[in-house]
Amino acid sequence: MTLGEGMRTLRSGVLLLGLLAGVVAWADVDLPSKFDNRNSIANTRHNLTQRQASGGPSGAIMDPYRNDYAEVCVYCHTPHGANTNVALPLWNRTVTATSYTTYAALGTSSLTQPVTQPGPNSLACLSCHDGQVGVDSVINMPGSGGYSAAQATSQNNTFLNAWNNASGPDATVHVGLNATPAAGCLACHSAGAGVVGAGATDFAAFVIGSDLRNDHPVGVLYPTTGPGIDFNAAGATRTGMRWFDTNGNGRPDTREVRLYDSGEGFEVECATCHDPHGVPSGGSGSLFNPSFLRLPNAASALCLTCHTK
Ligand code: HEC
Ligand code: HEC
Ligand code: HEC
Ligand code: HEC
Ligand code: HEC
Structure with missing residues (x-):
């Protein structure tokens, strides 16, 4: 076991203990975001390479959980080898076959328009926001090599493990915006996540999931x-x-x-x-x-x- 692996094991152990104990003492403090939300996507929450470096707990703790590709666009687009299963511009993400519970299933008496499964321009967002695949689950990583056509439809962690984080330890789990707190980004980024997630901004509102009954209708004519x-x-x-x-x-x-x-x-x-x-x-x-x-x-x-x- 390398030092890095040891630390990772330790961390998941601590994470588990924190969750089991239902620790609330380290509840979220919702740090002000370091993103200034001006001029470019690079300064927004959709720059998935960014993290809090100072002025709070260090985001370096995230490295084992997702690949830091050190590029902004690559989490969504690639100039070559894009996903052709979905009509989206040069799409670099895994899109799994998912059946969504649509708003129509709620059964409001006022809805007059047909609602069908989300179209491509919703599937793009749901490829992260439904929590089914890792935020870093791309087809084509930066640099030469690091390409897998099979990634278009399913997440393969062996492939994703090939990436070396320049920013810190390599990722061995490639988590998504999951609603199940123990599993994904919300293991840290949710209220009362415990000692490991202490101070990590609460992302609970960003998890849309595959049940769309509580969201404004999409796929609606x-x-x-x-x-x-x-x-x-x-x-x-x-x-x-x-x-x-x-x-x-x-x-x-x-x-x-x-x-x-x-x-x-x-x-x-x-x-x-x-x-x-x-x-x-x-x-x-x-x-x-x-x-x-x-x-x-x-x-x-x-x-x-x-x-x-
Ligand atoms: C092991 C705990 C942990 C996990 C798992 C984790 N994070 Fe973090 N993350 C942190 C901590 C701690 C910070 C620094 C405090 C902060 O800015 O919220 C941080 C910061 C961030 C920031 C910067 C927020 C800001 O506004 O400055 C982003 C973006 C982020 N994480 C995204 C993610 C994503 C996406 C995932 C899942 C793929 C994830 N994190 C998983 C602990 C974690
Ligand atoms: C979080 C995912 C995400 C990231 C990161 C991202 N894009 Fe996009 N991009 C999209 C989506 C989704 C669309 C399709 C928009 C639509 O449905 O109308 C798109 C569309 C585009 C288009 C087509 C024209 C348009 O504006 O609709 C261009 C060009 C583009 N992106 C460039 C970029 C560049 C350059 C970067 C990096 C600086 C980038 N994108 C980063 C998600 C992303
Ligand atoms: C791009 C156009 C568009 C925008 C913008 C939009 N809606 Fe809608 N909305 C629709 C359509 C289409 C329906 C389906 C209407 C129907 O079936 O009768 C709908 C349905 C609804 C419904 C009713 C669903 C039902 O069960 O009868 C509500 C409430 C609603 N929208 C509220 C909002 C609110 C609040 C906003 C702003 C945050 C908003 N909408 C923005 C197009 C839009
Ligand atoms: C590559 C993964 C990914 C894709 C694709 C993606 N998002 Fe996100 N989005 C995230 C993550 C992760 C967060 C929250 C964590 C963060 O970065 O701070 C987020 C945050 C958000 C937020 C909250 C922003 C705020 O400042 O409060 C909105 C709104 C959002 N996304 C909408 C969308 C929409 C709409 C689409 C599609 C057009 C989309 N996202 C596509 C990963 C993604
Ligand atoms: C009819 C317009 C409309 C549609 C369609 C829509 N949204 Fe939103 N969304 C909004 C508005 C308005 C807000 C800001 C709500 C607020 O300020 O509380 C928002 C907020 C969000 C947030 C941040 C959550 C929060 O409470 O801060 C996310 C994430 C998000 N949307 C993702 C999506 C995704 C994914 C889809 C498709 C499944 C989608 N949205 C479809 C209007 C829409």
Whole structure:
């Protein structure tokens, strides 16, 4: 056993003890994020190489749990060898066949539109936010070699173990945004995670899971507008997309709410409301809208783009 392995064993032992004891003494302190949310995705929570280096517990403790690829885009995109099972731009992530419980299963009497399984522009987000695969489960790692076509549909830890973290010990487990606290990022990033996760920011709200009944419907067909229908019309159309072209430039800009057609008509998906790269608010200093929203939701502007309420 190397020193690194010893430390890892020790750590998981401590982690287990902490969980068993239900330790609350080390409950989360929610440190202010080091991300300034300006100018680039590199300064947001979607830069998965970043961590708290000072001003709190060190994020170096995370190294055994996920590969630090030292690049920002690679967790989602690759210039070559991308995933062709899903219609997403140069997608570098494992997308597993998952059956989601849709919002329709909740059975509200007011829902009028058909809801189907999430389309590609939701599957992109769910490839991390449903917690089924590791955040670092990519097809093509940086550098030459480090490519596995089989990664397109399933996570292979032997393949992922080949990566050497420059920042610290290598990862041997490749965890995801799991709801089961013992298993994934939430082993540390949740309230009362115990001594190992002491001070790690609480990510519980970021776990969407595969049950979508408590989320705004996705894969839901946007109604055609007309008399008596309380929805606004998205004016501009191109192949596969319809959008609210608020600046009239004929391009779907990052700030404009989009609907996606992946073969079932124009539907609301996760990327309808969110841009995972961050959207400048347009104010001074170009601070991004909170929560990667395409529009700041002050006065519910995002909701009122579609709903006439
Ligand atoms: C062994 C405990 C542990 C695990 C497991 C863990 N983290 Fe962390 N993480 C920390 C600690 C401690 C910090 C530093 C405190 C902080 O910033 O929340 C941190 C910081 C971070 C930060 C910086 C947060 C900020 O706003 O500055 C990100 C991003 C992050 N972790 C992502 C992840 C992801 C994604 C996973 C799962 C793949 C994960 N972590 C798993 C302990 C952990
Ligand atoms: C957390 C995942 C994630 C990361 C990291 C990421 N992207 Fe993306 N990117 C996406 C998704 C999802 C889409 C598809 C957006 C949609 O559905 O409309 C996308 C789309 C794009 C597109 C297509 C045009 C557009 O804006 O829709 C480009 C270009 C792009 N990304 C470049 C980058 C670059 C360059 C980086 C690194 C600096 C990066 N992305 C990092 C998730 C990511
Ligand atoms: C590569 C994995 C990955 C993908 C793909 C991804 N996310 Fe995330 N996202 C994360 C992680 C991990 C966090 C939270 C931890 C952190 O980094 O601080 C997060 C955080 C968020 C947050 C909270 C941001 C905040 O500051 O409060 C939102 C909103 C979000 N993601 C939306 C999306 C949407 C929408 C998509 C698809 C368009 C998406 N994500 C795709 C990994 C991903
Ligand atoms: C109809 C618009 C809309 C759609 C569709 C949508 N979201 Fe969101 N999402 C929002 C808004 C608005 C917020 C901010 C909520 C808040 O501030 O509490 C948000 C917040 C989030 C957060 C942060 C959680 C929090 O409470 O801070 C995550 C993660 C997230 N969304 C992921 C997703 C994913 C994944 C999908 C697709 C399954 C999705 N969203 C679809 C509007 C949407
Ligand atoms: C891109 C357009 C779009 C945006 C933006 C949007 N919605 Fe929706 N929303 C829809 C569609 C389409 C439906 C399905 C309506 C139906 O089936 O009758 C829906 C359904 C709903 C429902 C009702 C579901 C039911 O059971 O009857 C509520 C409530 C709702 N949205 C609230 C919101 C809120 C709050 C926001 C802002 C955070 C928001 N929506 C943003 C398009 C949108």
